[in-house]
Amino acid sequence: MGCFHFLFIFLLHHLFIATFAQVNCIRPLQFMNDGTTLVSSKGTFQLGFFTPSSSKNRYLGIWYRNIPVQTVVWVANRCNPINDSSGSLTINATGNLVLLRAQNKSVVWSTSSSKQAQKPLVQLLDNGNLVLRDEKDGNIENYLWQSFDDPADTFLPEMKLGWDLKRGLTRRLSSWKSLDDPCNGDFTFRIEYNERLHTYPEGLIRKGTAKFYRTGPWNGIRFSGAPDLEPNPVFDYWFVYNDDEVYYTYRLKNKSVISRIVMNETTSDSQRLTWIEAEKTWKAYNSVPRDQCDHYGQCGANGQCTITESPVCQCLKGFKPKFQENWNTMYWSDGCVRNSPLSCEKDGFVKFVDLKLPDAEHTWVNKSMNLRECRAKCLSNCSCMAYTNSDIREGSGCVVWFGDLFDIRRFPSRGQDLYIRMSASEIARTDREKLKRAVIIIAIIVGLAGGGMTLVGLLIIRRRRQFQERSVIMRRSESQNEDLDLPLFGLQTISTATNDFSENNKLGEGGFGPVYRGMLETRQEIAVKRLSTWSGQGDHEFKNEIKLIAKLQHRNLVKVIGYCIHGEEKLLIYEYMPNKSLDYFIFDQCQGRLLEWPKSFQIICGIAKGLMYLHHDSRLRIIHRDLKASNVLLDEEMNPKISDFGLARTFSGDQIEGNTNKVVGTYGYMAPEYAFDGLFSIKSDVFSFGILMLEIISGKRSRGFYYENNDLTLIGYAWTLMKEDKACKLIDKCLRVSYEDMEEVLRCIHIALLCVQQSPSDRPNMSSVILMLSGESVLPQPKPPGYFTNTNSWEGDRSSSSKLLSSSSCHTSITVVDAR
Template identity: 60%
Template sequence: MEKFSFLFHFALFLFLLCGVSFALDSINPSQSISDGRTLVSKEGIFEFGFFTPGNSTNHYLGIWYKKIPVQTVVWVANRCNPINDSSGMLTINSAGNLVLSNRNTSTVVWSTSLSTQPQKPILELLDSGNLVVRDEEDKNSETYLWQSFDYPCDTLLSGMKLGWDLKKGLNWQLSAWRNWDDPCPANFTYGVDLEAKLHTCPQIVIRKANAKFYRTGPWNGLTFSGAPELKPNQVFDYGFIFNDDEVYYTYKLKDNSVISILVLNQTSSLRYRLTWVDSEQKWNTYSSAPRDNCDFYGKCGANGNCVISGNPICQCLDGFRPKSQEKWNLTDWSDGCERINPLSCLEKDKDEFAKFTGLKLPDTTYFWVNKSMNLKECKAKCLSNCSCTAYTNSDVRGQGSGCAMWFGDLIDIRYFQSDGQELFVRVSRSELGKGLIFTQINGRADKARVVIVTVVAVLGGVSGMLLLGYFIFRRRRLLEETVSQNSDEAEDEVEDKDLELPLYNLSDMAAATKNFSDDNKIGEGGFGPVYKGMLKDGQEIAVKRLSFKSDQGANEFKTEVKLISKLQHRNLVRLLGCCIEGKEKMLVYEYLPNRSLDYFIFDQKHGKLLEWRKRFNIIVGIARGLLYLHQDSRLRIIHRDLKASNILLNGEMNPKISDFGLARIFGGDQMEDQTKRVIGTYGYIAPEYAVGGLFSTKSDVFSFGVLVLEIVSGRKSSSFHLKNHGGTLVGYAWNLLKEGSSFELVDGYLRATSHLNRKEVLRCIHIGLLCVQQSPADRPDMSSVILMLGSAAEMPQPEQPGYFMKMDSPSRYDHLPAMPESSSTNEITISQLEPR
């Protein structure tokens, strides 16, 4: 028994001597943390130690959730100073400071700087996720000499503060990781905006470098006017605190067993809230920002209002007009809007105010607040100052109180179908007399002008009823006229008078292309050959020459000219002009030196020039171009022939969607159409279009999904079945996903590279399969695709894709022509097929 007791105490002594810390939540100066040893908070919620993120081999010191199998790091000490091996060690020096050093090089990697030296310093990891240094002699256990909560990374935990400690000069802001493998801060930060008056109506801003990228709108006592989704809920309480010492937003979880965090990410979906679902062992995303194109800062320029359901999405406020109508027509809204009539400011011609509801309030850079004024006093105050352009309540609790006034241009306004706030915008009395009224027609905000008739107090009941009837009649007629015009909108947009492109002579085109020499031929599409050329001024061009033999090209040529002349986006090819002379019809484009995407991804030699990062950027660029066509352009465009050969690449390998000959325009709120003339390219056409002639934005989404799978795999969808016993590329990808072997789909060259982001590749395959689902309703829209491309959040599982069956078996799809395997630029299109 004595021997056993001796061995037990000796083992315990060795345990303590070795400093094993996986069960400890704190250390003192006599202890240290080296690679492989960790601190664990008392309840086992958080763990602190060394880790390697993603595919990186670098070592960082940080905090993560211990019980969550998906590595979720919430704080990193040495964000931009990684240790390239396991030689890192954290100690507490004689001054009580934390010191992270590299034992191999004897260099300090990271350290703290305490203003007060503790007698007995201790480092402790709390169950809140806060890593703190305190004095063990201090009886107040919550008096911290240093805490990680004062130096946020990309994650806001319950109880953390987002804002400013004005007394200590601390800026509590989130900063995104550079990428999944590198926690060093990137371009994006998320914090309280100090350009506005601190103690009035603070707002939170995402910045890209120093420029505003997204804004929540000012705090109104209940929520942020631009984030109406932030409401009282069952998960957390929230609030905004501002006093002489601090200005910050914070939230507190109602149930400590719930895990919910706010994260800033270096993606298109920058800020999002995640909640861990233990039963499903995954993170669920409950809100994100920017949520759509109207959330991007200043989308519609000065005095513009962004209406996401509108077409176009940007509209001028009442009393304003586009500053540059030409740019506005090209969906370039950056110049914003200017007043139609100047303000008077004279007592005899006092200006008035147009009332708007459901708005995200303008930027508060030039802003004034008085908490004691009511709305009537606020209006009088604004009228008395010629520089005041708008006003509203600063606090919406109860009946509303306080006065908020804006000066100068009104920036970053958007409309919400529900929620939002009132805003009273100053306009000339002459404009208000026109009777500007907002109505909702088919979910879109439209402006209607009606005649305002002054009703005097002595007006009789019968006259009043007649007047009321007149207004009802006028409004009904307005609704009927607007709805009836929607179906004609698309055709009106492409009348011949709208053509404003340079016209080139045939002789100029012949000279530019060396008389259409074969040496200058760079490709051939469904409508004819494409030549490289050079104009007299030295500008390089690409000339698409319509084939004389084409019996379908004239209308498509006209469509492409009219469409592309109106479209301006970095991921769409730019049309410079056209040539129409005799039977010759040509389109003159900007010249893109790197040809088309199929030249690279379907060729083993050229494919090696496209490493994964370039391929991923191409996928994102194509998605952004499609989003512009489907949602952000002045017209809603369905491309109908998206494929690898129609994606051109510029000198930096940035993608540009081309060839709009088959595109269709949708007007108003039209979402789909049907045709008996099915046109497109085999391998990319959505099943509902090939069989029933139905096409919509979801048809393009299907083509995009196929394209994503081709970019990842390096295999051509249209010829895949010839090599694989009738199976399709999407079917092959689907089977691999079900087997958990999706990585086998990846191009062999990419799989052999050392810097491949495996998680990103698998995410793209998953997104591709979501896009090619059999039912159009199941497919995501392009805004959701872009969010998924940039987010680490859990995605839904895809349903069975279209064309899943083997193509060599008898089926209703047998009438689709096969694609010659050798072709890369002259792909066969499907045309004039009658649905069975």
């Protein structure tokens, strides 16, 4: 009977279908076909059929109605597309919402309400929630089903992210697989909570099943790993944690603001996006992971990550590296072990402050205990490793950790206290250190008091004299007083270290001057970059390089030790790289034999990681602007380190590109939009990286290559070979005898061509490049590259120059190309 009733409804479809393109709701016997849309009462959201990006499939989804860039926030049939325009939405005989293929009457997607309405009604609310309810129910918020219970990749205001414990329902975000495919991707974002074990709830991004990023547990005010989450003028937020529900939600204070949170597969992060009407674009704020320390388990068990330290990972006090040799090479995954074993009955606790609390998977929570009771509870269980308050707003509640402590981060402030179990001997050692510091402080105070005003006066005179001497030096060498946050070396010290800048100590010469090898009195080997007075790098570029590189800490970036300014002399002191620069190997037939493919691939991956840090993980977004083989140095183990930040530019977190009237860089590596129009972005560096990959693989310099190959550039040659399925001919003969994985080399050529595509928007970012290099990403087909032939590139350059010169008579600003 039910089947007959449903068939009857379907046969009457065309008799009852609305004749207009928009409807306000759907009732039984009504159909919403492909081409018809459902609009919310105030016109904010729209439900209908759409085709994503370059796909040919059709999906039922919800998007913002008044935003010109179609922004889909929910999809019904995410993994079950319709391949034509036959889709139709209706209410079936059981009162559920069903999506049908009209041609064969098959069900593509449906809701599963356990309660059947007497008079079912489907509406799209103005907050973006698609709901199914009973029109006869006086309470209009009694939903039989709602799309907010089944989110896609978007977390809208008023949506709940978390658990409905009574209904056994989990609401989580999952990224789209790609721009063309809304099916579930690799990344999910959910509130992790174990009801049976009473664990401490926290937000977690997973890549597949692996943990990728944690918010830290909710502490009554904010997630402990999000100290910047605080009351603000844009949105209010709540975290509900009781016997019925565990969820996080937020609500916009100003209804005119359009803001959402998206789990993004392409950028591997979760972003808060806000629509900027004046610019007609979405801008990203507060993306996570934010930096290196946000990546899950960065420092292993019992380690803490501090982004302002170098290296970023240290063992917690009372612990030591499990394998010191790995720790010395900045491989921290093995973590730390205790200095002294625990004895259970004689143990105590040491307080650590300003932390992102450890992974809450192995925890136990009691919200009625106080901190004293919590300590006793932890001390009574030999497996308990740490404890703290579960609610710092009220100063109440108890949470305890069992086993090793994972994914701890140290903040400068606004972190949380954690009491970690220590052996009696470790606590005694800590107490002795505290006592020693106290005695020293007291001795200093007593000594200063005993010395009286005479000693104080002498100190003041001495400090004033030192300050005056330092000020004289700085005034001679700088137009402005700036704190450059690096040790200042005297010229005599560096002159002695380099044997008066002897030619025998000269390592080479870059665009801004020579580089010398030296040795300090401490026996530390150094490399000294001596800025030539005739070089293009003036005070601004020099200070820029100092300030930038002093803040950068990554194993694939060269480490600066200090600087020297004395009159006209400007010197930068770096760590010494015994294997010189990358161009010394890849462009030399003899040295090239030493660089086998596994090592070449390791170098490519290292450069990519260094660039990703600059673009995404450092405190400032940094564009290098002069990435080339001679600016990649190699340490004793042939690990690559990016150097020379004289031309680098910094962006704020939401800025994505800039422009300049003076284009500076190196021909053969500059992206087209930068060389011709002065536009630079992270995609400019991606282009240079693609060139560098082709040079490593081919053993040929990008600049000058076209003279040997019928006017084709190195890019054009690689593109042509790939199109002819002869990409293996590009591989340098020195590498051909050493590679074992042909597919890996060809994959690198493919990735390089993706990086050098003409349009910046087509090029991948560096996080995507790293995924591609790891083999974890399907490679799209590259579009035609920039600088395909000598004629296309350099004639275009001359043409551009002539236009610029003619424009100058009209007082139009011109672009000056200053290549090195």
